[in-house]
Structures are given as structure tokens and as C-alpha cells.
Amino acid sequence: MRHLLCLCAALLSAPAAAQTVDDDLAALDARITRLEDLNQIERVQRAYGYFVDKGQWTLLADLFTEDATLEIGGKGLFVGRHRVLEYMQTAFGPDGPDYGVIANHMQFQTIPDVSPDGETGWLRGRAFVMSIGGWGLPLYENEFEKGEDGKWRISRLSGPFTMYTNWQGWGVNALNNTWPDKFEPAPDYPPTTVYLTYPAYWVIPFHYPNPVTGEVLTPGSQPAGAYYRPPGTAEQTAVEAMGHLADGSQPIAGPGGE
Amino acid sequence: MSRFVSSALAIAAILTPACAIAQTAPAPTAQQRVAAYRERVERLEDQVEIENLTAMYGYYFDKGLWSEASSLFARTGRFEYGLRGIYITPARIERAMLLFGPEGLAPGILNNHMMLQSVVIVADDGLTATGRWQGMVMLGAPGTNGIWGVGIYENTYVNEGGVWKISSLHFYPAGFTDYDKGWMQSQIPMEGPSALFPPDLPPSEVYRALPGVYTPQFSYPHPVTGARMDNIPQPPDDVVGRP
Numbered sequence: 001m002r003h004l005l006c007l008c009a010a011l012l013s014a015p016a017a018a019q020t021v022d023d024d025l026a027a028l029d030a031r032i033t034r035l036e037d038l039n040q041i042e043r044v045q046r047a048y049g050y051f052v053d054k055g056q057w058t059l060l061a062d063l064f065t066e067d068a069t070l071e072i073g074g075k076g077l078f079v080g081r082h083r084v085l086e087y088m089q090t091a092f093g094p095d096g097p098d099y100g101v102i103a104n105h106m107q108f109q110t111i112p113d114v115s116p117d118g119e120t121g122w123l124r125g126r127a128f129v130m131s132i133g134g135w136g137l138p139l140y141e142n143e144f145e146k147g148e149d150g151k152w153r154i155s156r157l158s159g160p161f162t163m164y165t166n167w168q169g170w171g172v173n174a175l176n177n178t179w180p181d182k183f184e185p186a187p188d189y190p191p192t193t194v195y196l197t198y199p200a201y202w203v204i205p206f207h208y209p210n211p212v213t214g215e216v217l218t219p220g221s222q223p224a225g226a227y228y229r230p231p232g233t234a235e236q237t238a239v240e241a242m243g244h245l246a247d248g249s250q251p252i253a254g255p256g257g258e
Numbered sequence: 259m260s261r262f263v264s265s266a267l268a269i270a271a272i273l274t275p276a277c278a279i280a281q282t283a284p285a286p287t288a289q290q291r292v293a294a295y296r297e298r299v300e301r302l303e304d305q306v307e308i309e310n311l312t313a314m315y316g317y318y319f320d321k322g323l324w325s326e327a328s329s330l331f332a333r334t335g336r337f338e339y340g341l342r343g344i345y346i347t348p349a350r351i352e353r354a355m356l357l358f359g360p361e362g363l364a365p366g367i368l369n370n371h372m373m374l375q376s377v378v379i380v381a382d383d384g385l386t387a388t389g390r391w392q393g394m395v396m397l398g399a400p401g402t403n404g405i406w407g408v409g410i411y412e413n414t415y416v417n418e419g420g421v422w423k424i425s426s427l428h429f430y431p432a433g434f435t436d437y438d439k440g441w442m443q444s445q446i447p448m449e450g451p452s453a454l455f456p457p458d459l460p461p462s463e464v465y466r467a468l469p470g471v472y473t474p475q476f477s478y479p480h481p482v483t484g485a486r487m488d489n490i491p492q493p494p495d496d497v498v499g500r501p
Contacts, residue, residue: 018288025291032298039302044481046375050390050410053432054473056490062483096491097471102433102441104408106392108374130394130408132441151482167440 034114040152041112041121041144048154049107049127055097061085065145065153072138072159073178074194076187083188084157090185104130105138113208119146120155122207127159134166139204163198174198189239297384304380307422308387308415315424316373319355322363328352332416336426340409340448341464343457350458357452368398371429373411379478386425387415388477393429404437405446410474433468445469464498 044063051060064070064081071077078087089095097103110125121144129136143156164175177197180187195202209216229235286294311330318327328351331337337351338344345354359367375392395407409431416425436444445468451457465472476487494500 021288025288025295028295029291032295032302035302036298039305040481043377046377047478047481049375049392050377050476054471054490056473059480059487062480097473097493099471099493100469101471102408102468104392104432106375106394106408128394130406134440153482167442 030118033118037114037118037121037146037152038112041114041123042110044144044152044154045110045112045123045125045140045142046107048157049105052105052127053097053103055092055095055103057085057088057092057095060088063154064157065147065155068153068155068157070157070159071187071192072157073161073197074180074191075178075182076180076191077189079188086185091183101132102130103132106130111208120144121146121152124207129164134164134168135170136164137162137198141204141207143207158192160193160195160202160204161197170198300384301380301382304384304387304417304422305378308378308380308389309376311415311422311424312376312389312391312411312413313373315427316371319358320370322355322359322361322367322369324352324355324361328355330424331427332418332423332425335424336428338426338428338462340429340431340467341450341461342448343451343461344459346458354452354455354457357455366398366400368396368404370396372396377478385417387422389413389415390474390477393431395431395434397434405434406437407434408432412474412477414477428462428474430463430465430472430474431467432472435468441468465492466495466498470495 048060048063051057051063061081061084064084066081067079068081068084069077069079070084070087078084092103105127106129107125107127110123112121112123114121123140123142123144125140125142127136127138127140129138138159138161141158141160142154143158144152145155146152161177163170166173166175174197177195180190206217229239315327315330318324318330328337328348331348331351333348334346335348335351336344336346337354342354342357345351359369363369372394373391374394376389378387378389380387389411391411391413393407393409393411395405395409397405397407409429412428412430413424414426415422417423431448433441434446434448435441436446448467451460463472463474471493473490473492475490478487479485480487492500
């Protein structure tokens with residue numbers, strides 16, 4: 001960022017053509033805006049975590065776009081902000097923390113990115129769950145949209161699980177992934193991907209290429225184990241365009257950066 | 259980010275009469291644009307400084323480097339940990355930190371206070387800031403079992419003569435538990451004000467750690483709606499007298 005300031009100073013003193021100065025300033029504005037956008041995307045993700053900790057479901061749902069999708073663990077896909085709210089309040093109770101319960105979803109290791117046009121964002125991150133029931137490791141590959149009001153919102157939350165265990169620890173008691181009818185409410189669509197949690201192993205696709213080689217890493221693709229409609233039908237094809245994670249066809253894959 | 263946009267708009271609005279270059283849209287001059295961009299970059303730099311300052315505090319505090327940790331507070335800085343009360347000024351904060359162990363700690367003591375998930379908001383004028391952090395805690399002492407803890411920091415910061423300092427650090431433990439037993443079987447209460455070295459002021463907020471559930475109010479507005487979040491309802495408590 002200090003480089004930006006130096007650039008500003010140079011522009012002030014240089015007798016460059018007005019058009020060049022305008023272009024340079026516009027480029028500078030875009031770079032500063034990108035840093036602000038990355039910053040704000042991280043804030044939204046962290047705010048999400050604080051709301052989960054204290055069961056602030058209405059405030060949490062307000063972080064999402066109207067047509068957002070949400071998929072956590074193996075529970076299936078929920079479509080729309082109102083369904084995000086319904087999911088949380090049905091599964092975990094009304095707004096506010098429950099007496100005697102701790103459900104911390106501590107957010108860290110975030111990797112935010114913004115599309116070149118500045119309108120779409122992505123974030124890979126993780127939560128370390130420290131809860132009354134034990135320990136858990138969700139991972140996030142989320143997508144964000146910048147609204148016309150300039151606010152960043154979550155447009156897709158994909159939170160696959162790596163491992164869950166009770167207080168005995170994962171060496172003794174590793175829990176199964178969740179599934180659509182494990183608890184209410186039922187999802188709008190089946191899971192976009194069927195995978196197993198620890199001790200099984202699944203690499204969650206990355207929204208970004210390797211930062212050094214520039215290569216896109218494509219983890220092994222696997223067929224989905226559940227269908228909303230018979231394979232090959234228009235309805236099933238439409239569903240496959242929503243919230244997918246597991247193979248090259250998912251909409252998540254567009255890398256950020258320039 | 260909306261702050262930056264609104265301040266840029268405000269600058270543009272102020273400059274409108276002076277900009278007669280175009281009849282359609284009065285554009286700020288190059289100098290005015292640079293000045294606005296400098297402000298935005300400075301606020302980003304301020305945030306980096308504050309995030310680093312807080313992380314540095316954490317590394318000092320972990321190791322019982324009380325003189326280093328307390329030196330990061332402003333002249334009238336405040337330190338409040340759970341229900342221990344408020345200590346004011348770096349000198350008194352340094353002495354209060356001895357309640358957590360001797361300077362430099364000692365063999366067998368673990369005092370880790372990991373800090374993550376920061377939401378730092380710098381005021382438009384770049385003179386003050388707020389920060390919320392998640393605090394994961396691992397404690398150990400000779401002859402005792404390990405303890406897990408977790409809580410929230412809500413801090414304020416001030417820029418004194420070009421240097422960011424902590425103007426108040428408030429750690430709200432959510433709970434502590436025995437390493438082997440876990441939250442269902444072990445809920446260790448917070449310590450109250452010390453009789454050995456009483457605080458300058460009583461605790462600013464009185465509440466119970468787990469099984470109680472208390473939500474430290476948010477210093478920042480909702481990132482999307484902009485609504486205030488310093489009015490989250492708290493659970494009732496007959497002893498504290500909260501309806």
C-alpha cells in the first residue's frame with residue numbers, strides 16, 4: 001500500500017497528459033477498491049461466525065442475497081434467504097443462545113478473492129468448532145456478490161465437513177457426515193456432492209489456482225449419489241447448475257484475480 | 259467500505275462549485291482524487307497496524323511478558339479480563355497482569371490466548387478504532403489438569419502521535435472447562451476482582467460464564483443492513499438482577 005502512496009505523489013508532480021493521469025488514477029482507484037472488497041468479504045465471513053456462535057439467525061440470514069444457496073455438511077441444498085433463516089431457526093431454535101450450550105464456530109485461515117469486474121467474490125476458510133457436543137471442522141468455499149448498494153453478501157455458502165467428533169476425540173469417535181433427513185427441516189434439493197468425513201478423505205475443490213504455478217488443481221471427480229429427478233432430465237440438469245462442488249462442472253470454479 | 263464511498267462522495271459534493279470543467283458531471287481534480295485515495299489507503303494501513311498491534315499483544319501476554327504487553331496501552335488505557343474489574347494506566351495494568359503469573363511465567367505454566375477472526379473498524383478520521391476478536395484459551399499450571407477456554411474480545415484503539423495503541427481491552431470469557439471432561443461435565447466459573455491488588459473500577463458488565471450465555475455487544479454495525487448491534491437481548495439473571 002505504501003507503493004500506492006508513492007504512485008500518488010509521483011502523479012501529483014509529473015506533468016503527464018491529463019488523459020494519462022486520469023487513467024492512472026482510475027487504475028489506482030480500482031486497486032484500492034479491490035483491497036477494500038477483499039477486506040469486506042473477510043468481515044462478512046467473520047460476522048457470520050460470530051452470529052453462529054450466539055444463535056443470531058435473523059442477523060445471519062441478512063448476510064445472504066435473496067437467491068442465495070446454502071449447503072452445510074451432507075444436509076442438502078437450501079435455496080433462498082428465507083430458507084437460510086428457516087434452516088437455522090428450525091434446526092437450532094429461535095434467535096439467541098441456549099442456556100448451557102456453547103457452539104463456537106471460530107473463523108480463520110481465510111483466502112478471499114474478487115473477480116476482475118469487482119462484482120463477485122469468493123472465500124475459502126474454515127471454522128474450528130468448539131461446542132458442547134465436541135469438536136468439528138467445517139470448511140468453506142463461499143461465493144459473494146456485491147449488490148447495487150455496494151454491500152457484499154453471501155450468494156452461496158458451501159460448508160462441507162472434514163471431521164466431527166465428541167469430546168472423546170477423533171481417534172476414538174469420528175462421527176458420520178450429516179444427511180438430508182438427519183434433522184428438520186428437509187432441504188430443497190439433495191446434496192450436490194456425496195462424500196464421507198474423517199476417517200474418509202475428500203479434497204474440497206479450490207476456487208483459486210495454485211498461486212505459484214498458476215495451475216488449476218482438479219481433485220478427482222466423483223458421481224453424485226443422489227438425484228433430484230432422473231439423470232438426463234431437464235430438471236436434474238438445472239439442479240446440477242446450483243451449488244455444485246465436486247467436479248469441473250460446478251459454478252464455483254472461476255478463479256479470482258486478474 | 260461504504261465509509262470510503264460516502265467520504266469520497268462527500269468530497270465530491272464539497273468540490274462541486276469549484277469544478278466547472280464539465281457541465282454534465284463536475285469531476286474532482288487530480289489532486290482531490292489523490293487526496294481521497296490517500297485517505298482510503300491510510301485507513302487500510304491503520305487496520306493492518308491495529309491487527310498487528312493486537313496480535314503482538316497476544317504473543318506477549320501468552321508468555322507473561324507483562325511489561326511488553328502493558329506498554330501497548332494508551333496513557334489512560336483500560337484492561338478488563340472477565341469479572342476481574344478494570345485496571346487503568348499501563349503501570350497498573352502491568353502489575354495486574356502479575357495475577358496471571360510471574361513476569362516471564364514459570365515452568366509448567368501455559369497461558370495461551372490465541373486471537374483470531376478480527377473485525378477491525380477504523381473511524382473516518384483515522385484517530386480511533388474498534389476491534390472484535392475471537393479468543394481461544396489454553397491454560398496450564400503445575401499439578402493441575404489442562405483447561406480449555408474461549409471468549410470474545412471487544413477492544414478500542416487510539417492513535418496517539420501517529421502510533422496506534424490499545425485504549426481498552428475487554429476479554430469476555432464465554433467459558434472454561436477441564437481438558438478431559440469437556441463442557442458437558444465441567445464449567446469453571448470466572449474469577450472475581452482480586453483482594454491482593456484490587457481494580458480501579460468494578461467490572462463494567464456482570465454476567466456468568468457457561469452454563470450462562472452472554473453475548474458481548476457488537477462494536478460494529480451489521481455489515482449488510484448497517485443496523486446497530488449493540489442491543490442484543492441478554493438472558494435473564496435473578497442474581498444479577500437482569501430481567
